Amino acid sequence: MASRAIEIEDVKTGEVTEAVYEHPFVVRLCHWVNAVSLFVMVGSGFQIFRAFPSFGAKIPQKDLLNWPKSFALGGWLGGALQWHLTFMWIYIATGLLYVGYQIFSGNYKQVLFVRRDLPGVWPMVRHYFFLGPKPPVREAYNPLQKHAYTSAIGLGVLSVLTGFAIWKPVQFSWLAWLMGGFHLARLWHFLIMWAMLAFVFGHLVMVVLHGWNNFVSMLTGWKQDPEYRSE
């Protein structure tokens, strides 16, 4: 698809490079607000989890893991709940804004994972594990990236739905029922967080691997010297 592109002539050397406008303002805004709110949700979530670090009965209680207090946010259960119940609205708002914008602007076409991207995922995985050549790059997002970003949005939706199931097990009793009951909803909420953390880890590794220009593009929108050519 055609993105807005520009040719830049260096005033000193006269050298011409290309830049592509990859990330519209709303996408960048949502990305960074969401990065902050996800950090707060995970940190306060761990502090909440510390109050009952189990998924079974209260009596007898079998603890799953003893999460260190220094890697949690809020100081105590009440404090963590204040963070969690405040930032969940920011988290939801950025999610709705992002998805709404992507749909109405048509920008989703460059990042939504669809059926025809499927064959391209495995070659990209092989490449990252040094098992194959780098597949040619033709657009802003390769099939593996589309898969990752589309999954991350799915995880975001699930994190909100499972969260509502355990926050409002009476008003949204059907949600908890869909998830196999209150206990399982709480477990899904926890597991979805780990899946999200796995995404964030992979995402950060890729950011480091793909260098400065790629990182700057999420700040300014413009990617200088992209690997692919605009058409």
Add this chain to the structure above:
Amino acid sequence: MSSRTDSHKFKTISRRELLKLTPVVALGAFAIPRLQKPLLKTGLGFSDWASARLFRSGHLAPTFADSSLTPFNQFPVNDYDVDDPEIDFVKWTLTVTGEVQKPGDYTLAQIQALPKFTQNTRHVCVEGWDVIGRFGGVRLSDFLKMIGADPSARFVTVECADDYYESLDMATAMHPQSLLCYEMYGQPLTREHGAPLRLSIPTKIGYKQAKYLTDLKVSHVLEKVGYWEDQGYSEFYGL
């Protein structure tokens, strides 16, 4: 398709795009100690406001078969600092005050004369665990009718023999599953579970289920919300 510019102009364009992101920095206000408390209070207040909107008077909490009950000896007892409030059960009464036509002291027998309801409902603790218990008692709404509570009053507050205190919004107090509970698992309340009278409100979080009730007040304004709420927990916490 592509237009051309020089590297100076491109720098200006990039900088302008970067500056558009300054609203993100506003989130940093949460890191400023002086602002953090009021901001989080506002956030929690918004959550409580949304909770109250999500509450539906006619929507019942799920009820469960007897086979799903948590065994009585595995029903946790969370007392907070008083093990035994040393209630004299012979002299015990519930003292009713506030916006009611018939204030005064009500005996357990007077309360038990109202129609009895028994329900197996989920008790959810703010810590994250939950149990399913069998609760028996009278509808709080029936009792409020009996004492002639002002239907326009907004809150019902209770005080307890162990100095615990709690409050409910009127909509929740009038909910058909909200009980003045004197029985658990078909037996009179034991001391651990709040004898002789406690709240059982299946549409609310655990810390709202006050034990050892001694006073009940109907009011238009709240002076204090609840023992845990006044330390920073959610004031509404509807499930």
